[in-house]
Amino acid sequence: MFRAQLSVAWSCPAAVGASGRLLRTVIPGAPGSGKHTLALRITKHFRLKKFSSWDLIRENMLRDTEIGVLAKVFMDQGKLIPDDVMTRVTLHQLKNFSQESWLLCGFPRTLRQAEALDRVYQIHLVLNLNVPSEVIQQRLSARWIHPGSGRVYNLEFKPPKVVGVDDLTGEPFVQREDDRPETLAEGLRRPTKPVLEYYRKKGVLETFSGTETNEIWPCMHALLQTKVPQIDPKASVIP
Numbered sequence: 434m435f436r437a438q439l440s441v442a443w444s445c446p447a448a449v450g451a452s453g454r455l456l457r458t459v460i461p462g463a464p465g466s467g468k469h470t471l472a473l474r475i476t477k478h479f480r481l482k483k484f485s486s487w488d489l490i491r492e493n494m495l496r497d498t499e500i501g502v503l504a505k506v507f508m509d510q511g512k513l514i515p516d517d518v519m520t521r522v523t524l525h526q527l528k529n530f531s532q533e534s535w536l537l538c539g540f541p542r543t544l545r546q547a548e549a550l551d552r553v554y555q556i557h558l559v560l561n562l563n564v565p566s567e568v569i570q571q572r573l574s575a576r577w578i579h580p581g582s583g584r585v586y587n588l589e590f591k592p593p594k595v596v597g598v599d600d601l602t603g604e605p606f607v608q609r610e611d612d613r614p615e616t617l618a619e620g621l622r623r624p625t626k627p628v629l630e631y632y633r634k635k636g637v638l639e640t641f642s643g644t645e646t647n648e649i650w651p652c653m654h655a656l657l658q659t660k661v662p663q664i665d666p667k668a669s670v671i672p
């Protein structure tokens with residue numbers, strides 16, 4: 434059993450965020466490692482604007498854009514979307530938020546994406562999730578999503594109010610094609626080792642190991658408290 438722990442010493446000066454400097458954070462994360470669940474908690478507690486690569490892709494797929502059609506081909510095979518496409522949509526989205534602190538969820542996952550991001554923005558903090566593969570397999574077999582909004586459920590961890598339908602719209606939810614054990618086993622959607630090594634060398638990588646999001650969250654919360662203003666400093670860490 435893993436214990437939630439920070440395996441790398443905190444490296445950024447405590448003044449970041451508190452000094453009013455913009456904080457650029459990324460949470461790359463393997464499928465099922467809990468990055469979306471944690472990113473939602475982060476934005477509930479801290480003044481960070483969240484961008485999720487999955488939201489960007491999903492919106493394009495729903496609108497049937499050229500990018501959406503292309504993305505679907507790769508996603509259906511359980512693969513990552515090509516670097517140039519993913520980088521272009523992400524950087525385009527960030528352009529309008531040059532004066533805000535942000536959190537990128539699911540990007541970058543390859544060295545090329547990290548380098549492209551670096552050419553435009555200095556990344557101050559990388560939240561790396563280290564969750565055992567067998568735990569991931571189990572979670573994803575129980576992951577259901579509402580395709581319209583991207584809201585994520587889990588029959589064990591975050592069950593809907595009514596089985597089979599989205600809490601807000603009452604519309605049916607579905608399982609993702611690419612959450613099949615066969616596609617996951619290939620590990621094609623994991624952030625690659627070079628991308629993590631790239632950030633480790635820059636001294637911005639913070640690794641959280643654990644089998645439960647609720648175990649990782651207090652550690653992540655404690656770290657973020659030193660770097661970015663909280664929405665309500667008196668609010669409890671409990672999500």
Ligand SMILES: Nc1nc2c(ncn2[C@@H]2O[C@H](COP(=O)(O)OP(=O)(O)O)[C@@H](O)[C@H]2O)c(=O)[nH]1
Pocket residue numbers: 462463464465466467468469470471572573575576577585586587588589590591644645646647
């Ligand atoms: N059993 C269990 N499920 C979790 C936990 N954390 C997240 N989940 C669920 O696992 C699935 C994957 O989490 P998600 O945040 O979507 O992972 P992502 O693919 O890294 O964004 C979702 O269905 C979550 O509701 C946990 O600690 N335990």
Ligand SMILES: Nc1ncnc2c1ncn2[C@@H]1O[C@H](COP(=O)(O)OP(=O)(O)O)[C@@H](O)[C@H]1O
Pocket residue numbers: 462463464465486487490507508511512513514515516519538539540541542543546611622
């Ligand atoms: N940074 C990225 N580079 C390439 N493809 C991506 C990236 N982020 C998301 N995608 C594509 O969108 C899909 C859904 O994204 P997300 O929900 O974040 O993935 P997962 O749960 O698989 O980690 C991914 O499986 C992948 O096909």
